Amino acid sequence: MSTQFEVVVDIDRPIENVFAYLADGRHDPEFSPRVLRIDKSPDGDTRVGTVFHSTVKDAGMRSRRDFEISELSAPHRIRWHEVSHNSVTAGEGGYDLEPTADGGTRVRLFNVLEGHGLGKALLPLAGSAARKDAPAFARRIKTAVEASA
Template sequence: MSNQFEVVVDIDRPIEDVFDYLADGRHDPEFSPRVLRMEKSPDGDTHVGTVFHSTVKDAGMRSQRDFEISELTAPTRLRWHEVSHNSITAKEGGYDLEPTADGGTRLRLFNVLEGHGVGKLLLPLAAGASRKDAPAFGRRIKEAVEAST
């Protein structure tokens, strides 16, 4: 069974707006209820090497997670990987964006999860829960981006 989840959603906003919103990971708490706090280092525009420091709550437990931007091609592609050490991490994740004929944006989000230590045993449950939530996660992103100014 795959340890990846993904979702594709159409957003009624131009590709540049969607990219700019998502490239600033500080927006993540607006669409991801598990993200309690998100900070960016260094300040300024997001670029390769930018790290987003988050506090998340999974299965009732808080953890610190750090994600480094590994690729950024505005306005179509963004990649990250988790640099923190947790039992389950995002080995790779990303956004792929493409314009739609009506001036909107088709967004594909994915994350490849990896287990470490006891996380190897928990990985199938975590991946399954992530895949199950993927459609709702996509809707939350769509709603948050469309509501942004």
């Protein structure tokens, strides 16, 4: 059982800059208030196999989330999947980037959420909340990336 959300946003920065920013998941707390802490292993450049270990707060509860980079095709595509075991996980997620005519970048973000055990009952609520927040999430990404330059 799964559900998906996605959102598209235009960012006023060159595609290479946007890709570099988004590929470093340690920036996630700058646009995702649910991320309380995030670390990366191994150190160094992000590559396939890099894992971002985060502590997040969802619905008032803290949980550990570990996301592994499964594809990295600079500067157009980033894919991840959650390797932690929670009730609701992101089985697949990613960014698709394309340059815009004015020198900016169009970013499509998506996550495929999966329910496990009790999470199967929570999945419709989690998916609805993610879809509802998606436009604001896109605006927060835009603001964070543009401020980072």
